[in-house]
Structures are given as C-alpha cells and as structure tokens.
Amino acid sequence: xxxxxxxxxxxxxxxxxxxxxxxxxxxxxxxxxxxxxxxxxxxxxxxxxxxxxxxxxxxxxxxxxxxxxxxxxxxxxxxxxxxxxxxxxxxxxxxxxxxxxxxxxxxxxxxxxxxxxxxxxxxxxxxxxxxxxxxxxxxxxxxxxxxxxxxxxxxxxxxxxxxxxxxxxxxxxxxxxxxxxxxxxxxxxxxxxxxxxxxxxxxxxxxxxxxx
Numbered sequence: 092x093x094x095x096x097x098x099x100x101x102x103x104x105x106x107x108x109x110x111x112x113x114x115x116x117x118x119x120x121x122x123x124x125x126x127x128x129x130x131x132x133x134x135x136x137x138x139x140x141x142x143x144x145x146x147x148x149x150x151x152x153x154x155x156x157x158x159x160x161x162x163x164x165x166x167x168x169x170x171x172x173x174x175x176x177x178x179x180x181x182x183x184x185x186x187x188x189x190x191x192x193x194x195x196x197x198x199x200x201x202x203x204x205x206x207x208x209x210x211x212x213x214x215x216x217x218x219x220x221x222x223x224x225x226x227x228x229x230x231x232x233x234x235x236x237x238x239x240x241x242x243x244x245x246x247x248x249x250x251x252x253x254x255x256x257x258x259x260x261x262x263x264x265x266x267x268x269x270x271x272x273x274x275x276x277x278x279x280x281x282x283x284x285x286x287x288x289x290x291x292x293x294x295x296x297x298x299x300x301x302x303x
Contacts, residue, residue: 129299132221136292139214139229143236143288146207147281153200153243158274160185160193160250178263182270186250194251201243208240223295232288239277246272 167173167184174180185193215233218226246269255262 128221132223132295132299135214135218135221136295139211139218139233140289140292142207142210142214143233143285146204146211146236146240147285149204149207150239150277150281153197153204154274154277156193156197156200157243157246157272157277160197160246161273163189163193164270177257179266179270182266183257187253190250190253194247197243197247197250201240201247204240208237212237224298225291225294228291229288232284232291235280235284236288239280242269242272242277245269 164182164185167181167188170181170184173184177183211233215230218229223229245265249265249269257263257266
C-alpha cells in the first residue's frame with residue numbers, strides 16, 4: 092500500500108493518455124485507409140461493370156450476323172457448282188460468292204464493340220494496382236468476354252478472304268476452326284462469364300465493406 096502511494100500517478104496517467112491517443116489515432120487512420128480503398132474499389136468495379144454491360148449489349152448484333160452467315164453457308168449444300176473435292180465445300184462456296192459482302196456486314200456490327208472492349212482491357216490492367224482479393228477471377232472472366240470478340244474477328248478475316256489457296260493445310264485448319272464458332276456458343280460464353288464477373292463483384296463488395 093505504501094508503494095502505491097509513492098507512485099507518480101500524474102505521470103502514469105499522462106503516459107496512459109498519450110498511449111490511448113496514439114492508439115485511437117492509429118485506429119482512425121486504419122479506418123480511413125479502409126474506407127478510401129473501399130471507395131476506389133467501388134468506383135473501379137462500377138466503371139468496369141457499366142462498360143461490360145455496354146459491350147455485351149453491342150455484341151448482340153454481330154452474334155445475329157454470325158447466325159445469319161452460318162445459315163447462309165449451310166444453304167450452299169444444294170449449290171450445283173459445289174466443289175466437293177475440297178474440304179468444307181459449302182463454306183468455300185459461300186466465301187467465294189458472298190463472303191466479301193457478308194463480311195462487311197459482320198465488320199460493321201463488330202466496329203462499335205471495339206471501344207468498350209478496349210476500355211475493358213485497359214481497366215482490367217489498371218485494376219491490378221488495387222490489390223483486390225481473388226482478382227484473377229475478374230481477369231479470367233473479362234478475358235473470356237473479350238475472346239468472343241476476337242473469335243468473331245477471326246471469323247470475319249476468313250470469310251473476307253476470297254482469293255486464297257483452299258488446299259493449303261494452314262488455310263484448311265483455320266477454316267475448320269472458324270466453322271466451329273456458333274452464335275449459341277458465343278452467347279453461352281458471354282452469359283457464363285458475365286455471371287462469373289458479377290459473382291466476383293458481389294463477393295468483393297461483401298469483403299470490402301465488411302472490413303471498412
């Protein structure tokens with residue numbers, strides 16, 4: 092009891108108060124940092140979500156063009172001038188007769204998609220600096236969404252090439268690959284990866300605002 096009386100209580104209380112002040116300031120700074128990061132992540136994901144929605148909406152027209160072209164290709168199976176000695180004769184007949192014109196309509200439909208696609212790719216790169224947990228899920232979904240545009244571009248490149256050697260092995264391989272592309276397939280990829288992206292966004296918001 093005598094020892095307690097000899098303690099310098101004013102100094103002890105002052106030291107404790109100073110420590111408490113530092114601790115409160117630290118908590119306030121941490122909270123501010125979390126809130127600031129939450130705001131940056133929210134702004135980023137809102138911007139990316141909007142441009143992805145715009146891109147998917149614009150992709151509807153080229154998908155429709157692709158569907159029409161595939162029907163047009165199938166219709167050439169009844170062509171009396173069909174070169175049946177070649178691989179994929181219906182596709183070759185379509186390209187030689189209608190490829191130049193039909194490829195223009197596909198390119199016109201694809202052109203408006205380029206701007207939002209470029210923004211998606213740019214934002215995905217910029218988003219890496221935010222250190223968002225499981226960000227690879229976002230990257231993978233966006234890459235798959237972007238790939239559908241690239242596939243349609245590849246389709247355009249082949250059907251617009253009316254003067255090439257159809258017996259060349261590389262040409263045959265490329266033609267085989269683009270003929271596997273269907274409107275249903277592209278639409279499914281867009282739908283599945285839009286869902287994957289939105290799931291990532293929801294999970295990210297849950298984590299960010301829980302910690303802020």
